[in-house]
Amino acid sequence: MSLFRQIILHFETSAQLPPPYSYQYALTLSPVAELLQVDLNLTYTHRDELDADEIEAEGFTDNDDYHWKGELDKVWRGELEKLLAKTRLSGGIMLDDEQDFLTLEWQTEKLQRGQPENLSDWHYFAQELLQAIFETSGKERAFELHILDVTAQGTVEAIVTASFRTRNAQIKRVVDGGKSSLRFYPWHELPHLMEVLYAPNWLSDNAATQKPKRNGLYFNPGDELWYEYNKQVVEPGKGASTLPKLKSLIGKLLS
Structure with a gap:
């Protein structure tokens, strides 16, 4: 009943x-x-x-x-x-x-x-x-976040998708543009991810329109732009410490 x-x-x-x-x-x-x-x-x-x-x-x-x-x-x-x-x-x-x-x-x-x-x-x-x-x-798309870590050793990419329609989230991990793996992301952890992700300031003026190739840590939050960590993703003010929390979380998503 x-x-x-x-x-x-x-x-x-x-x-x-x-x-x-x-x-x-x-x-x-x-x-x-x-x-x-x-x-x-x-x-x-x-x-x-x-x-x-x-x-x-x-x-x-x-x-x-x-x-x-x-x-x-x-x-x-x-x-x-x-x-x-x-x-x-x-x-x-x-x-x-x-x-x-x-x-x-x-x-x-x-x-x-x-x-x-x-x-x-x-x-x-x-x-x-x-x-x-x-x-x-159909008014909005599911949440999607691309993370790209480019180093001298190669590239690691993580694509986080979260569908509120089905209340389901997952992470696809791609190494050097080839080998990939897929795992579920706990739905109850999504609010924390959103909070940490959007605590810094995101500066779109200088964000790249093409997928970066030079060394760096980049994010594409679904707006077709690539933001570099500590360059277009920056602290929201003097004394703030949002970036270390973001980097720690991103490290877990990429692993």
Whole structure:
């Protein structure tokens, strides 16, 4: 027996996030056979405060609102039910201008409304679920990171792919452009990888458009550009120490 007939997740970015980045959405989740049916209505907010040129200058268009209805892989049905099993809704709703806003309408035999007590778990789950919808609908591609280490002894390349659609990640390792091996990457380690990867500053102005051949450590995060470690991937400010953590993590991915 399913733990829910329907869940409606209401989300809104914090008041600290300005337009054109601020948005809100309602996400309806329903069990269908073994799958999870979703109905997403996402709307960008407060854009009437900006001119069209200001919106486009930030990489957006005059209408980025998004609606999609479809079914997600059964892995998401399972993940949702695991989260629901440890969720209780609080009686009141906390409002905080510095926090993203999230509430649930949980329909079983009766309807419950409120904020989940395990709010941080739901915030992260909602982010992953939204990414799974974007991939399943074709709006975005799966995450892909190419790492290239060129030395006098040869080249080692690692291609990390992570599909939120299937909640699966793997690493392909290629030595000297020939011999390759494939291994799974633990999904629960992906948030740490993302955090370490994007802690430095990425400078696209001088990034290479062609795959490098001279000695160095390079990254291609899926934007068709190659960034060199400590040249286009740099510390975000004086006293920061993000690069050593990145190099340590990359060493494990290349091994």
